[in-house]
Amino acid sequence: MSTAGLIPTLVVDDDREVAGIHTGFLLAHGAFDVVGAAHTGAHALELVEELQPRLVLLDIHLPDMSGIEVLRALRNRPGEPLDVVAITAARELDTVRAAVAGGVLHYLVKPFGAAVLNQRLDHYVAYRRELDAHAGDSSAALDQQRIDQLLRTTTGTGGGVTPAATTTIAPPKGLSAPTLDAVVLDLAGQGRGTSASEVAARLGMARVSARRYLEFLVARGQARIVPQYGSAGRPEKFYVWTPPPG
The missing domain is CATH 3.40.50.2300 (Response regulator)
Known part of the structure; x- marks a missing residue:
């Protein structure tokens, strides 16, 4: 009881x-x-x-x-x-x-x-x-x-958006809402950010597709780009989940 x-x-x-x-x-x-x-x-x-x-x-x-x-x-x-x-x-x-x-x-x-x-x-x-x-x-x-x-x-919208809230996002033509949900769920679970290649590998999708979804989130202000420099000095885009302020 x-x-x-x-x-x-x-x-x-x-x-x-x-x-x-x-x-x-x-x-x-x-x-x-x-x-x-x-x-x-x-x-x-x-x-x-x-x-x-x-x-x-x-x-x-x-x-x-x-x-x-x-x-x-x-x-x-x-x-x-x-x-x-x-x-x-x-x-x-x-x-x-x-x-x-x-x-x-x-x-x-x-x-x-x-x-x-x-x-x-x-x-x-x-x-x-x-x-x-x-x-x-x-x-x-x-x-x-x-x-x-x-x-x-x-x-949790209005008090700190959670990944579950992504179902309210209407993606543009060519992007799938369920796939967008999956990308957000994955991105939000990566505390220090992740690359498009890593998202693609985890979700079993093409890198170029993963990058389109990530760039869409950047355009909406729900993700930001943090350059990561490798051993060759060439920066790679890392995407970090950025929920709006509560």
Whole structure:
């Protein structure tokens, strides 16, 4: 049973030590109650039914099934939808697209710092507060302003944009929105920046395509270029994720 007033949360990660670290982050935050931890997909699904969490922190790489399969099973279960935050080292475009299609609120790429996770947790708490404010009349119609506010608290826009907010970007002709999401997720996970070649290698795309997406983000002010000088002295463009000021 979860502590009153706290958000019951299930941690799912194949690495017990990592699951313990995530549990520590959640407990230190103060708004979450970790009701359980699972290290396989099957156990995660069992604990969801047994413990009835509101939030699941979900790894993608699990020993018995993928986190995407777990996500799909959660979406097909009856009852109130569960909130899911993906926390994983998986960077493949197909995986990111499947996670976004499955309705994850955030997709965090390992490794990341405590500040990054705490920011996402803060956004989630704000999102839950918005939902709870309407809990007494869940069938009530919301106007556009309230809907926009709800989406902002989900993605963190207006208080520090998160990678999950990239789905609101309308890319120009020739650029794909899902691929743009994947590029932003990858870029935001590289603290000191990354080159177009590195993005292309991680996402399995052509370097020239990766550079087009990165340059688009630079033009929007969501990335900046930092020259990196190699041994030959010729600078290479490194791209750094630059969220707008809160």
